[in-house]
Amino acid sequence: MKIIEHQAEGINSYTLVNNHHMNVTIMDWGATVTAIKTHDKDGNFANVVLGFDHYKDYITHRAFFGATIARVAGVIKNAKWRHYELTQNFGKHHLNGGNMPQIAFEPWFLERKLQTRDQVGLVMQYITLDGENGYPGTMTITAEFILDNSGKFTITYTGKSDKPTLFNPTNHTYFNLSGDAVEPIDHEILKINADEYAALNKHNLPTGKLPWVTDSPFDFREPTTIGPQVAKIKGGLRHGFVLNKTPHPQVELLDRVSGRKVTLRTNAPALVVSSATNYRDDRYRLNGGKPMRSQLGISLQPQVLPDAIHHKEFGSIIIPADVPVTYQTAYRFSNIYDV
Template sequence: MNVIKRCIYGISIMSLTSMNVQCKSDKKTETPATTLEAKATDSVSIAKTPYGKTAKGEQVDRFTLKNHHGMEVNILTYGGIIASLKVPNKAGVSEEVVIGFNSLEQYTKANPYFGALIGRYGNRIAKGKFTLDGKEYSLAINNAPNALHGGPEGFHRVIWTAEEAKGGNAASLKLKYVSKDMEEGYPGNLTVFVTYTLNKNNTLDVQYEATTDKKTVVNLTQHSYFNLSADFTKPILDHEVTIDADKLIPVDATLIPTGQLTDVTNTPFDFRKAKKVGTAIEANDDQLKKGLGYDHCWVLNNQGKGDRFAASAYDAGSGRLLEVYTDQPGIQFYTGNFLDGTLPMRTGGTYAHRTGFCLETQHYPDSPNQKAFPTTVLNPGENYKTKTTFKFSVK
């Protein structure tokens, strides 16, 4: 995978850091003010349309990225949300494979982070507190008794600026957001870039970059809910999932890591060989009970080796296969355990229990409070840079 890296002086190992750190950021390009019609290649396109305004009067745009193999991604400047993702099935029919809404109004209401960019810190921080250089910082408690996904007004609820980027057999959307010092309780003015790139071979790259002017913590991820069957009335229990991880991060009753890393062998958490999600999700297991199913972070193998295979999901009915590649140390596999039939589907009806799953590449939960975990600290002068790829195919 072609990721440009300059002056790298920090590549992670499991016991140390796993953020890729750089001393330069890429030069920005100007954003055209008019509708964008792609010229990246003859096979990949990008177009911009207005999507509405928030209650505060903020303009939200939708960018549509398409290739000639039937893959289409719609991304909103509100929350950096993947509002739609269509990929072909084994018959060549492109259908929707992510949970989403039909209107901006629904996205601005409370929802479980459908399709959103997550920051500053993905996953949970115990009791909403962490300490840097002897100073304690307090965050909003939005998942009692803990802080979750950057807070109630995290990156999933802000307006990102957008610019088209293109080159090769791909079309890209580069989003930018500047998170002010002490926003949601986090120190430092953090400048964040997230670039979505659709390639001609049905892969979607998500590249994250950030710099800060004060020591802070960062853990960015993407929170799309997938259902590869394209039938959102069906649970995802028949999907066959693989996770390349020998160890799991067990959690306490509030879903905060205990600090241990446990072997997945002979447990419901062993996905090293593909198995259906529903095989053991109802097993009499203490960890499953705490998450009400799978809602845990796995310790990915081959850390420190850059982009590598992390996980996959396969739906036999449609033939769709999703593979996830990343340079991150962990992946949170979540099976939609808290979907409760209260949120509307695009086509009528509601999203029921376990009708979508997430594969969130990230650092471990509560890392700022767990000294043995890879660090999530970002210092001034460093450049946080990480990448995740979602590759779609059929078999």
Template sequence: MKPYKLPEEHLFDHQISGKHTHLIVLENNRGVAVALSDYGARIVSLIVPDKQGDPTDVVLGFDSIQGYLSAQEPYHGVTVGRFANRIASGRFTIDGETFSVQPNNGPNALHGGAGGFHSKVWDRRVVYKEKVDFYYVSTDGEEGFPGRLSVMVKYRLTDENELVISYRAETDKPTVINLTNHAFFNLNGEGNGDVLDHILEIPADKYLPVDETQIPTGVVEAVENTPFDFRGPKSIGQDIKTANDQLAGANGGYDHNYVLNPATGGIPTLAATIHSPLTGIRLDVLTTEPGLQLYTGNFLNGKDIGRQGNPYGKYGAFCLETQHFPDAPNHPDFPSTLLLPGQVFQSETRYRFSVLK
């Protein structure tokens, strides 16, 4: 393995649709650094010390903007919107009016459609080595969504080894919104094999089963006595090859939403804890969101080659996407994703890193 290091900034100097792209680096005083790009308001690289004190990049990605433009997987590290996860048939109704998003995932719309927030160059404001605010205005009708939506995503790196992501949005027409970050993590190190050895704990009693197109059936099912039970720590790989229709339908892995204990007072609560026995790196995910999508890289196929020069194969990463529930606009009993004029959408997620000796 080559030593892990941040990408070079000049390799992210590019122009997309008339706007320049950049690489922004945040650093704290404990050896943690995160590289971000205004293309997709995305995490490009996240370096943390392992149990030996060696810098380890724990996020999949590429050394240049060209790598992202040509990647088969378009969601590496991005801010996902206007609606994260899936909307059945790309259709939803607000006040009796039906809106349509062009399907881009079989019969369904995924992650805001093909021209979602992941494909946009955001405006930015940087506070040197501490935080960066990304801004984007989504026009009325963009990808079929109603309303002019003004969005801000703020990344802040603390000296407590937390990467704090804060979201804020306002609209001039009733619309739906569901924002998340889509970092692909491997705590063994980017490009260093699969994540099946990672020990995961999700303090959630219930999850959402899905149909054959990965749309929630509407049933909220207990995790007890299923492969989806991570209430106690266990490896990702322990039950992943169990004969189970839900796992089989997601290409032999997890791609499901967990129902979290609700946050109170806008204070993020613990959604998941995961660590690598190899490096000792531990990640705690805290959020104000009601759901957590666990995805275990089941559709990675080795065609994308990462910064270490290694292919990103099946199970080569995990995602812990804090969000509202998939297809929520079509399920009145799910937590609402409706945003009205005069309201402010706000959400916060924290990635907290530490080391187990």
């Protein structure tokens, strides 16, 4: 187990390496996961998340790849909560915590490194002040990233505020298990243990309705090939799913060609999934020079459903003063062809 430190273009990054050569790289800009390298069926290691080739592109493009989203992930309709006016940065709405400043694109402080015989990790911290983006309370947010020898990578977010406020963080990593994004995610297989999804209106805002997935293209309760299923959804996947309570992993993503598999288990009540359908940008250079193309990655974002403050059935994201609230997600990486 070891931590390798890098510095380039004014950004610090840290690569966590386990005893089986799996490694995860996190940079302090946005507490962002820039790479997760795992082996394929032939033992070749490659990056299974979308990441820019140059650190400066994270600053230039602000594309959320791998970033920590806080205080609140997703949209808040009309950018209002109680009498508080939040930053409008998505039309008249509030998106991903606002942009004055946007926590996903700010430097985080490395609080400490963690290293034992079986684990290696980092704890990063960000302090957002009372009134920033319209939110009440000065809040300390910690992000803990831990990799162990079993192939489990755990992200833990904790928020504590000196006033009642809103907290609904997530990580915005896009996965592509082909490795270095050599193929789109169409042939990959997704399973989500969820009976309900959050319906969206024509403006992609939650309606508040939670239809059953049965007999709909949102039914991923059994392993389902992504491409044909997403083709049935206008605009692709950008929806939230209500996760079932189960002792088993709630989400599985598998690439049968490479053999790579990741499972996800979280204490968050929901998962927002984006298939990056119609997401194209020729300015981007990702994973060794590739431009961003439709369905090049799929994001799996554990969180409370977006716009929860306007839909009580979604759950609460209001946290009391001086009480820490924690969300934790464990991703376990493996290869189905390993003996």
